[in-house]
Amino acid sequence: MKEAENRPPLTIPNKGRYMVHDMKLTNEYFGIDFSMPKDFPNAVKTINTVRFLRQLKDEASPEVLEAATMRFWECSFGPNKRGVNDLKDFPDILKNISGLSAEQINSIAQKSQSAENKERIIKEASTLVHQKKAFGHPWIEVTRDDGKRQNFWGSDRFELMAYYLGKKWEGPHPDVSKAKL
Numbered sequence: 001m002k003e004a005e006n007r008p009p010l011t012i013p014n015k016g017r018y019m020v021h022d023m024k025l026t027n028e029y030f031g032i033d034f035s036m037p038k039d040f041p042n043a044v045k046t047i048n049t050v051r052f053l054r055q056l057k058d059e060a061s062p063e064v065l066e067a068a069t070m071r072f073w074e075c076s077f078g079p080n081k082r083g084v085n086d087l088k089d090f091p092d093i094l095k096n097i098s099g100l101s102a103e104q105i106n107s108i109a110q111k112s113q114s115a116e117n118k119e120r121i122i123k124e125a126s127t128l129v130h131q132k133k134a135f136g137h138p139w140i141e142v143t144r145d146d147g148k149r150q151n152f153w154g155s156d157r158f159e160l161m162a163y164y165l166g167k168k169w170e171g172p173h174p175d176v177s178k179a180k181l
Contacts, residue, residue, distance in 0.1 A: 003125050004135040010040060026156075030172050034077045044076065045085040048112070052090060054121050055112040064099040071097065087113075 001007060010016040020036075027034050037044050049072050057065050075084045075093055084093065087109040091102040111117065128134040132141070132151055140152045142161050150164050162169035 001136075003129040006135050010036070033079050035079075037076060037081050045083075046072075046076070048085045048087055048109075050121060051112040051117055052087070052109055054124075055108050055117050059104075059108055059111075060099060064097060067097045068094055068100070 009019060023034060023036075053065065053069060053072070056068055060068075071094055072084050074080070075082050082093075083089065090109050091105045094100055094105050095102070128139060132139070134151070134153070136153055138153070138155055140157070140161065141149055142152060142164055143149045144165055150161075152161055159169045
């Protein structure tokens with residue numbers, strides 16, 4: 001946000017009001033239980049989570065990284081919200097993720113606070129903003145079989161990504177009726 005000179009969508013009054021109503025339909029469509037934490041975005045701090053996940057990317061499989069990312073997301077936006085910025089809470093938050101022991105979590109948490117990891121995140125964010133022209137999250141780069149790449153912003157772009165890839169998009173639940181009228 002800072003590097004792209006962007007600001008959180010909820011801080012834009014009309015967008016914030018729209019998002020509150022839009023979330024209910026989005027939750028139904030994707031089949032998730034999502035709600036904003038109280039005092040979002042001001043009271044929600046995630047810098048240690050970001051640092052941890054970046055370090056984890058280097059030390060674990062993509063499946064472990066995905067599971068940890070999902071667990072942090074659930075703690076932030078799911079029905080059982082809790083803070084996700086205190087490193088001492090990470091072993092409890094990430095317990096039961098196959099491939100991660102409490103000792104590994106603590107080791108990765110310690111490494112995540114290194115100057116090297118912090119600088120890497122700043123550099124990678126700057127590269128995304130200045131070279132890829134990113135301005136928000138999620139920022140998804142899609143590569144076709146012919147090697148051509150296209151960037152997409154937003155979690156509502158899967159249909160366009162499928163079109164770009166020459167694939168059929170059936171939605172997150174292709175076996176379920178599309179509307180609850």
